[in-house]
Amino acid sequence: MGKLYTDAVAALDGVLFDGMTIMAGGFGLCGIPENAIQAILDSGVKDLTIISNNCGVDGFGLGKLLDAKRIRKMVSSYVGENKEFERQFLAGELELEFNPQGTLAERIRAGGAGIPGFYVKTGVGTVIAEGKDHRDFDGETYIMETGLTADLSIVKAWKADPQGNLIYRKTARNFNPMMASAGKVTLAEVEDIVELGELDADAIHTPGIFVQRLIKGEFEKRIEQRTTRTKEG
């Protein structure tokens, strides 16, 4: 049994189909699966439903799939960084489902954890609650949210071992661990593949059971907002 593939094209062989649902990890451009996105673009697959907190920027990240009009529907919490998104949405070419960020994260975790529904306070009394089941617990009102799964999850980690155990780095972790658990197939792309036994077993974020395919990727790791301070003296 080998999880290791030479590249994203090989790793996605037999997995892609028009109309499929794909979860893509990352927050902004931080911790996004650049290699899988490019391979999905190159494959020509279309009518995609993409579950991702954001939709990249014009020309980079998921913005590439958007520019090529491969996305039919986005499930996100914030898409404000992307002009082509606005254009397609206003032109009615793109469906959009907003979720509060924490609700989105929990829906994905729930999908991976066999939990089809759960209650949260988030969004009660807002447009987000419309049409959802309301229920009181201890005198407070909550709404029911449902679990999410995907045909494919593409995630980005820092290090992996050949069993697919993953470690993420700093805030590049974000949505990646839950998405890894919620894909029928999960492709992980990493910066470094180490020997079995090199990862600290207590520090593994995503156990290999959640990773069916694995590649060592090449990353631009573009910075979205470069903010700095000046050294004094």
Added chain:
Amino acid sequence: MGKLYTDAVAALDGVLFDGMTIMAGGFGLCGIPENAIQAILDSGVKDLTIISNNCGVDGFGLGKLLDAKRIRKMVSSYVGENKEFERQFLAGELELEFNPQGTLAERIRAGGAGIPGFYVKTGVGTVIAEGKDHRDFDGETYIMETGLTADLSIVKAWKADPQGNLIYRKTARNFNPMMASAGKVTLAEVEDIVELGELDADAIHTPGIFVQRLIKGEFEKRIEQRTTRTKEG
């Protein structure tokens, strides 16, 4: 602001009261908060509801509180290691609420995560489902389980820094992280307190926000079932 206390007695000052609910980490005797259990015993507090996967063994772990008849009710998944438990239960001195182990773990996580209810397949069609809300998702039947919180959580970790960031070791992690998040007050006892900055920020299991009080403990770490193999030749 200091989280660090000299010992468990000092750390529990002002927290304990008769009839309170306490979550206690550990699986069997692995990863149990030995110091807090002893201090709770010494305090004389009684009529406790204890949420813990198991109830220790006769004379050790939570078995100490049981022997002293301080426990009014146990919320557990398995209590088979304890003869005094059986005696008190059959004599009607002890209330018992069984939860499937995964349901118990998830109820505690939910309690800490602001989720008052969620649906699972576990236990559908069994005694566990009696009286619980049933609901179908995609043609399958699920039952609703509720979140759990506690007045106090006592957890055991391996290492901490003075901010209360915790790292657990091997299978001694078990129920400790969720319980740390579900206590109104959480006392963590650890084997080693290291300098701030010494823990790998990517490898911290329980962020310090969940830990209000912290002690360096003394541990017997009793082994429940010593199973070994013999070295060949």
Added chain:
Amino acid sequence: MAWTREDMARRAAQEMEDGFYVNLGIGIPTLVANFIDESIDVTLQSENGMLGMGPFPYEGEEDPDLINAGKQTITELRRTSYFSSADSFAMIRGGHIDLSILGAMEVSGTGDIANWMIPGKMVKGMGGAMDLVAGVKRVVVIMDHTSKAGDPKLLKTCSLPLTGTGVVDRIITNLGVFDVTDDGLVLVELAPEVTVDDVKASTEAKFALAEGLAV
């Protein structure tokens, strides 16, 4: 000649496939680990929070922080990862474990299983058994065909409190192997020298014979 415990464990080990993640219950299921074909790659899960469970430690190398779900001291492997109980059962409930091999007191012809409680006896608790039968992709039961008193354990309807309903896929007893299908129980293998009549005599549940069953 009925199968021994080891025979049953050996037969159960054939349920494993390359790349499988497997959870083994306490008792005979634990023995199955000894018979896994070395040519396939199988990872054992322990529901107290570990993937990649290794064998018992050498004497003197026991680690109190490293136990399995049966509370026995074990070892780790190079592939091992640890996680919390919530994450462990998210893995189980979410259908990520390929196979669970469990013991049982009773199994019904429709795949109901009872393996946690005998009314009138002290209730020890279900531990993770209800989660495993509800969540794992494929559930295989190993059990003696009859109780010590000689009563059938493969029943039309379980008499003991259930662990799960319609969850068992296959049953391996000392007399043979049964599949739970949409059309009911099917006998798919017989232990050596055991006849269909032998099985019928000690089985309450109705069962069909698999095509090509060597009788």
Added chain:
Amino acid sequence: MAWTREDMARRAAQEMEDGFYVNLGIGIPTLVANFIDESIDVTLQSENGMLGMGPFPYEGEEDPDLINAGKQTITELRRTSYFSSADSFAMIRGGHIDLSILGAMEVSGTGDIANWMIPGKMVKGMGGAMDLVAGVKRVVVIMDHTSKAGDPKLLKTCSLPLTGTGVVDRIITNLGVFDVTDDGLVLVELAPEVTVDDVKASTEAKFALAEGLAV
């Protein structure tokens, strides 16, 4: 003399207490970090998965794997821990964050807040704002008292789509500080040289005056 943005941020920084875990929104709330009293210990949360957020990096030391919820490059501290988005919002939703300081387009006298969407304009999304107002123990809003067009932003009822209902505890504007109480809005502080009549003239919501308010 109405407060400047810096004055408002400085005033908001006084909401912090020793040992607090705090989430700061984008915009003026981000400035608040600059005015935290050095004698107290405050930990900043960034909802993309970090506790213990440090300042911007020195030039040339930016790390693409280390950003805040506003997607800006930042640094870590010795106390920093990282976690997933699910764990981050478990922390927020579960009521573990002591204080959130957020901007707003409108706030009502009963603590409703609208800060994510203007109908007719492109919808960017609510990000984590709905989770924060619903989950954090205490929610403090910083906003200009009126819109650029001079319209009141403290309203009887919000006109924009809501982020949350009955969630705001305190509002700091350039004119003063208001508490949302069970009996309605109470003006508790005035900016220097600002009069109650000034405030009344640009506030749609009714408000009472706190006892001992220096007018």
